[in-house]
Amino acid sequence: MAAARGIISFALILAFSAALAHVAASRLETEKQSYAAKEALLALEKRYYTDLDVKGAFRQALASAQGTGSEEKIVDAAGKLALLEGFAERQYAERGIQLDLWLGDAGAGEISGLRRSMLEENRALKPLGAVDLSAFVLDWRGKPVPLAAALLASDPASGKVFVSRNTALVPEQPFLRPVFGVSIYFDGVAAVAVIGEGFHG
Amino acid sequence: MAEQCKRGQFSLELLVAMAAYFALIAAFIAAENSASAGLAAEARALSDRQGASLACLYLDYFSLDARNTAVRLDDWGKLAANGRTVFVGMENATCLAKIAAEDRIRVEQNEKEPA
Numbered sequence: 223m224a225a226a227r228g229i230i231s232f233a234l235i236l237a238f239s240a241a242l243a244h245v246a247a248s249r250l251e252t253e254k255q256s257y258a259a260k261e262a263l264l265a266l267e268k269r270y271y272t273d274l275d276v277k278g279a280f281r282q283a284l285a286s287a288q289g290t291g292s293e294e295k296i297v298d299a300a301g302k303l304a305l306l307e308g309f310a311e312r313q314y315a316e317r318g319i320q321l322d323l324w325l326g327d328a329g330a331g332e333i334s335g336l337r338r339s340m341l342e343e344n345r346a347l348k349p350l351g352a353v354d355l356s357a358f359v360l361d362w363r364g365k366p367v368p369l370a371a372a373l374l375a376s377d378p379a380s381g382k383v384f385v386s387r388n389t390a391l392v393p394e395q396p397f398l399r400p401v402f403g404v405s406i407y408f409d410g411v412a413a414v415a416v417i418g419e420g421f422h423g
Numbered sequence: 424m425a426e427q428c429k430r431g432q433f434s435l436e437l438l439v440a441m442a443a444y445f446a447l448i449a450a451f452i453a454a455e456n457s458a459s460a461g462l463a464a465e466a467r468a469l470s471d472r473q474g475a476s477l478a479c480l481y482l483d484y485f486s487l488d489a490r491n492t493a494v495r496l497d498d499w500g501k502l503a504a505n506g507r508t509v510f511v512g513m514e515n516a517t518c519l520a521k522i523a524a525e526d527r528i529r530v531e532q533n534e535k536e537p538a
Contacts, residue, residue, distance in 0.1 A: 234451070251470050
């Protein structure tokens with residue numbers, strides 16, 4: 223009789239423990255959800271400030287352009303942008319963020335497809351029609367200049383350098399739409415920051 | 424013979440008492456099981472409700488802060504969305520963001536990207 227009571231008590235405790243285990247598991251799951259949500263929100267913030275930071279660097283490169291004429295200013299700004307590519311990509315890689323700075327063709331459809339490809343390949347990619355921001359090309363006189371110069375212009379009144387197609391300095395590049403871009407990838411977040419026509423320092 | 428018979432009667436009483444006792448225990452276990460199942464279902468519903476609320480918070484945030492961005496939502500379990508409503512399990516939550524769910528979840532962007 224005593225043994226039967228023991229077995230029954232054990233069964234009861236077991237049944238009660240199962241209910242407790244259910245509640246504990248549910249609590250653990252909600253905590254996990256909450257943690258994942260916080261992580262995901264922070265990742266969005268990280269993306270936002272990366273975007274902002276790189277655009278700030280672009281703005282600085284354009285605003286600090288030096289030279290006597292507009293051509294010199296454009297080439298100076300383009301040179302700074304060319305240097306920015308390696309610098310920014312290295313700096314962000316140390317923080318676990320992959321960047322790819324590029325210039326070239328990037329329509330809305332292309333950008334949407336690019337984000338999907340980045341998620342599939344787990345890395346920052348540039349559009350098919352884009353080239354590295356540090357690429358060089360020959361100008362009208364056959365002198366190598368940063369390709370970014372083809373997408374920069376200088377306002378004659380203010381002297382400010384801004385993003386615009388520039389065929390005065392570099393022969394027209396038919397594959398280029400006037401757009402600079404930054405592909406950002408980290409931890410399942412893929413983004414493309416677009417620096418388009420009219421962006422200035 | 425008489426002694427054997429007396430012992431037999433005593434055993435029968437004991438058996439009846441034990442049967443009643445076991446029946447009581449069984450009823451108690453059944454009640455506890457049912458309460459336990461209810462508790463588990465309630466815990467599941469609570470978890471789904473929280474999941475839906477968190478998903479809404481995230482998607483609202485996404486609509487403000489994630490232009491030109493795509494994210495992988497592996498840690499979120501099975502999410503479904505329609506209009507401004509997000510569904511997780513049997514629960515749902517209403518978001519501020521406008522959401523469309525086809526092969527993937529799309530969120531209407533309300534803010535310009537940082538410039």
